[in-house]
Amino acid sequence: MLEIERKFLFNTKIPEEVIEEATRHLLIVQWYLNPPDRRRIRIIVDESDFYVVQTLKSGAGLIREEIEKRVDLSLIIKMRKELRVSKAVMKSRHVYMRNGIEGVVDWYLLPRIGYVLEVETSDPEAVLPDPWNYWPLPRDSFEEVTENRSYTARSISVSINSIAGIIPERIESISDHQISEFRRLLQPIYGDSGGIDS
Structure with a gap:
């Protein structure tokens, strides 16, 4: 599938009412496998379920090709x-x-x-709007990083030794159930509960 996307850093807190307007609220972990394997493996927890997705992307910047498929949770365990x-x-x-x-x-x-905002489509005829016209947010708080390869998720990904202290007790517009499920799914990989360290 074709993915046409503009990406922006946003340098201030996004108001709660803007976040609440979203139609879906998800928790995501995405792993980038070591070369030569170019796959991305994600666990996505939404309001009612979770999904494991395997993705292969090619291209960079504004236009990329993406092949994505759902896989069974057993892949994560394996x-x-x-x-x-x-x-x-x-x-x-x-x-x-x-x-x-x-x-x-x-x-x-x-x-x-902090925040990274994207506007995207798979329609090559569509015109992607400026994000300050898409959301009611101040124009001067955006920095476009669409063509900056140092801001791809793969480039900013980090090694994780433990999830303890990483996942907050509360996340805006994310339910307690989602947070609990997210921690449960990560436990077989990282072996800890993901709660706040005391």
Whole structure:
């Protein structure tokens, strides 16, 4: 599938009412397997279920090709040692759909880089809006990083030794059930509960 996307850093807190307008609220961990393996493996926890997704991307910047398929949870169990030593990112994702354009607000739990916002489509004829026209947010708080390869999720991914202290007790627009399920799914890989260290 074709993915046409603009990506932006956002340097201030996003108001709660903007996050609440999203149609979906997700918790995501995505691992980047070590070369030569180019796959990305994700666990996605939404309000009612969880999914394991395997993705292969090619291209860079504004236009990329993406092949994505759902896989069984048993893949995570089978690959747990490999995933534990693979770099990853963790984030909450808030998804919007307006005029055929998908908007995404990612709040990074790891690495702690704050907010990354995207506007995207698979339609090569569509015109992607500026994000300050998509969300009611101040124009001067955005920095476009679409063509900056140092801001791909693979580039910013980090090694994780433990999830203790990484996953907050509360995340805006994410239910307690989602947080609990997310921790449960990560436990076989990292072996700890993911709670706040005391």
